[in-house]
Amino acid sequence: MLTTGDSLPEVTLKGADEAPIALADYKGKPLVVYFYPKADTPGCTNEALDFTALKGEFDKAGIPVIAVSRDKPAKLAKFAAKHELTVTLASDEDGAVCEAFGTWIEKKLYGREYMGIARATFLFSADGKAARVWPSVKVKGHAAEVLEAARALG
Numbered sequence: 001m002l003t004t005g006d007s008l009p010e011v012t013l014k015g016a017d018e019a020p021i022a023l024a025d026y027k028g029k030p031l032v033v034y035f036y037p038k039a040d041t042p043g044c045t046n047e048a049l050d051f052t053a054l055k056g057e058f059d060k061a062g063i064p065v066i067a068v069s070r071d072k073p074a075k076l077a078k079f080a081a082k083h084e085l086t087v088t089l090a091s092d093e094d095g096a097v098c099e100a101f102g103t104w105i106e107k108k109l110y111g112r113e114y115m116g117i118a119r120a121t122f123l124f125s126a127d128g129k130a131a132r133v134w135p136s137v138k139v140k141g142h143a144a145e146v147l148e149a150a151r152a153l154g
Contacts, residue, residue: 026064035119038117039069046140048083120137
């Protein structure tokens with residue numbers, strides 16, 4: 001997984017509207033990229049709602065937020081419409097972006113092992129370097145903590 005000081009990977013995602021989202025286009029300003037396992041599940045919905053509630057504050061600070069999962073763009077569009085989400089949802093269907101960030105990991109649930117997305121958040125400074133990494137996110141209060149850290153980049 002990327003750590004503090006690592007460079008923003010030059011990868012391209014697909015938005016809920018199927019438009020390309022090139023992370024390289026965000027160099028020169030701070031950026032938040034967070035990964036979540038699956039659209040429209042309880043934890044992922046709460047996290048997206050929390051970031052959406054604070055989107056105005058992120059916008060005021062000039063810090064875009066991109067939420068990444070391996071869901072198809074059509075599912076992301078439904079997820080955004082259903083919950084009135086305003087953060088940018090991005091699809092990494094083939095998993096290349098998860099691989100670049102190191103968020104495709106082995107997980108365990110009820111004794112079963114499987115591969116899945118780590119709920120992780122990355123805050124990049126304007127120079128494209130990871131200023132802060134949250135490798136194992138607990139949803140409650142997380143968006144506010146990321147906003148505080150992002151503002152501190154000032």
